[in-house]
Amino acid sequence: MEQVKVNIGCADTMEPGYINVDVFRPHNADSSFLQADLTGTWPWADSSVDHIRAHDIIEHMVDKVHTMNEIHRVLKPGGTVDIFVPTTDGRGADQDPTHVSYWNRNSFLYHTHEDAHYRRFKDSMGLKGAFLVMSEEEKEWPVKVWKLRIVLSAVK
Numbered sequence: 001m002e003q004v005k006v007n008i009g010c011a012d013t014m015e016p017g018y019i020n021v022d023v024f025r026p027h028n029a030d031s032s033f034l035q036a037d038l039t040g041t042w043p044w045a046d047s048s049v050d051h052i053r054a055h056d057i058i059e060h061m062v063d064k065v066h067t068m069n070e071i072h073r074v075l076k077p078g079g080t081v082d083i084f085v086p087t088t089d090g091r092g093a094d095q096d097p098t099h100v101s102y103w104n105r106n107s108f109l110y111h112t113h114e115d116a117h118y119r120r121f122k123d124s125m126g127l128k129g130a131f132l133v134m135s136e137e138e139k140e141w142p143v144k145v146w147k148l149r150i151v152l153s154a155v156k
Helices: 064-074 105-111 116-125
Strands: 005-008 019-022 033-035 049-055 075-086 130-141 145-155
Touching: 049 064, 064 075, 064 105, 105 116, 105 130, 105 145
Parallel strands: 005 019, 005 049, 019 033, 049 075
Antiparallel strands: 075 145, 130 145
16 A cells, blocks of 8 residues: 655645645646645545655744644554754744744644643643654754754654
């Protein structure tokens, strides 16, 4: 059975073997491209996706809780999401006028299985699912832009 892999916010980066998704159709869209607005319910069934690539996209999504809830909803148990996001530790979070949500490593504590932040606030914040942290790396990119790459696995 072939794995379902989704590249959300692909812009003009068509990843081979992925369903490449963006709200706008890029000039180089091919048959792997799906135009979708991810501010509402995502176009995949519950527990139907094996892997999500979310590079330089979640900071463009207004509702952080909705974004993480939808990632969890569509991932299969043990499915993974590879997030690459500019952090508030550098200029990158604020420099792009289309960034509408702001993230740093601690943002993910509220979505981490067995973390006190998740356990304490999941009900009051409407958090629908938790993750295990598989790997993480934070580093400085050119012009003092700090980015976090964090890979999470869905706990169901």
